[in-house]
Amino acid sequence: MVLAEGSESRGALGREALAYADGLYNLARYLTGNDADAEDLVQETYALALRAAGQFARGTNLKAWLFRILRNAFISGYRRQRRNPTVGGLDTTDPHGQEAAPGEWPRNDMEMDQMRNVMAGDIEKALMSLSEEARTVVLLDLEGFTEAEAAQVLACAVGTVKSRLARARATLRQLLKDYAR
Amino acid sequence: MDCRESTTHLLDYQRGRLGPKQEEDLRTHLAGCPSCSRSEAIERTLTNLLERRLPQHPAPIALKLRLAAQWPSPSVTKLSWWERWGRSWVPAGAVALLLLVSVPMYYQALSSRQAGGAARMVTEAVNDHLRILQSQHPLEVESGNFHQVKPWFAGKLDFAPAVLFLGDQEFPLKGGSVGYFLDRKAAVFSYGYQLHVISLLVFRAESLPWPAGATGEPGKVRADERTARGFNVILWRKGEIGYALVSDAAPLELRRLAAKLGAAS
Numbered sequence: 510m511v512l513a514e515g516s517e518s519r520g521a522l523g524r525e526a527l528a529y530a531d532g533l534y535n536l537a538r539y540l541t542g543n544d545a546d547a548e549d550l551v552q553e554t555y556a557l558a559l560r561a562a563g564q565f566a567r568g569t570n571l572k573a574w575l576f577r578i579l580r581n582a583f584i585s586g587y588r589r590q591r592r593n594p595t596v597g598g599l600d601t602t603d604p605h606g607q608e609a610a611p612g613e614w615p616r617n618d619m620e621m622d623q624m625r626n627v628m629a630g631d632i633e634k635a636l637m638s639l640s641e642e643a644r645t646v647v648l649l650d651l652e653g654f655t656e657a658e659a660a661q662v663l664a665c666a667v668g669t670v671k672s673r674l675a676r677a678r679a680t681l682r683q684l685l686k687d688y689a690r
Numbered sequence: 691m692d693c694r695e696s697t698t699h700l701l702d703y704q705r706g707r708l709g710p711k712q713e714e715d716l717r718t719h720l721a722g723c724p725s726c727s728r729s730e731a732i733e734r735t736l737t738n739l740l741e742r743r744l745p746q747h748p749a750p751i752a753l754k755l756r757l758a759a760q761w762p763s764p765s766v767t768k769l770s771w772w773e774r775w776g777r778s779w780v781p782a783g784a785v786a787l788l789l790l791v792s793v794p795m796y797y798q799a800l801s802s803r804q805a806g807g808a809a810r811m812v813t814e815a816v817n818d819h820l821r822i823l824q825s826q827h828p829l830e831v832e833s834g835n836f837h838q839v840k841p842w843f844a845g846k847l848d849f850a851p852a853v854l855f856l857g858d859q860e861f862p863l864k865g866g867s868v869g870y871f872l873d874r875k876a877a878v879f880s881y882g883y884q885l886h887v888i889s890l891l892v893f894r895a896e897s898l899p900w901p902a903g904a905t906g907e908p909g910k911v912r913a914d915e916r917t918a919r920g921f922n923v924i925l926w927r928k929g930e931i932g933y934a935l936v937s938d939a940a941p942l943e944l945r946r947l948a949a950k951l952g953a954a955s
Contacts, residue, residue, distance in 0.1 A: 523761030524761075524809055524810075526761065527754065527757055527758060527761065527810075527813065528813055528919070530749040530753070530754050530757060531748040531749050531817060531820075533749070534747060534748065534749035534750075534753070535746055535747045535748070538747035539747075544747075544750075547747070548750070548753050551749060551753060551757070552753070552756065552757065552760070555757050555760055555761060556760065559760065559761055615732060621731070621732065621735060624732075624735055624736070624739065625735060625738075625739065627739060627743070628743070629743045629744065629745050630745075632739060632740065632743050632744050633744060633745055636744065647740070650701070651740055651741065651744070655705075655707060656702075671698070674701065675697075675701075678733070678736060681736065682732070682736060685736075685739075
């Protein structure tokens, strides 16, 4: 009976977890840079979540829990295989203007218009050239995570998320400047 | 509030996550500080750019099906338990007793499996609708003329989408495209209702986990209505063809369109 109840609740958790497949795949695609690795990563994430389902406390944040599993799986997979060293890095220092002064670009209304007109492919390129940490924090913010939730995913302090996000966005603006016309 | 504090809280402000007092302080600061006000406009523009232009990569349907199979539904476990018992030898009296107990359990498991399957169909319908909304070119054929939209599907599908509602002033037909519903192709018709977009997915109905209430025509016989992630979904099947109607429009409006579709198909 305990088993039946356990599997019942595991099944309910599974159904709920599957609703996040699109968001998880999107992050996986931006972390790995290709469809095949993104599929493997999402599948591994669900396998790990299924194995650890008993440890998940009902009523806590399932979405943050799944995203954390995915990111941890990516990091361990990256360390294990280094299948695609060309995509970003796990370095905490951002090679592209970590120290970029906020507000440097756009400087005026004309440049602001230029930023508005950057094409989809160029935004993707700019995002992909950020470090893994910077890319992740930008994507978690777009996914609707609060800074506290993103801190759960990244296992760091809320203040760290805040400063990483601000730096990542400042760097992104500097990168977009090269694509603006 | 000074400029440093204002910079720290800008993103929280834009996402509506500040308390009323802090929000008011920041708004006052922005009104009097051209530099911070400019930073606020820049951050807002960047967020808009990322939200609207950054390509989104939804999970492929084949992957979703694999994930669903990987995570067993509770009903499967219940059936295995019953099957395990069924395989063992028991005296005739025990068999009769077992039947008395297990038959209702079987039907309960079956209905629970149907409920799980129906939830999967609803999730897929909502995901398809979101994909259409997020796509930069949602409609492959754009026309208010049904006689242009329906023939456009010829040769693109392995079935004829039995939809005869041409759209009207209340629900104008915006166009169509070819999509997927779980493992099969679907004809997607986009209707408008005021500022809402309503997607009608039409697909082959066989071997899908249809909810019990979904057999029949909307408006005449009941269809299955559900809500998922703020979207309303109506599922029904008629013969070999299945229909899913999805929108953030109110259930009443969606039901009205479903009735028009049911009456015309």
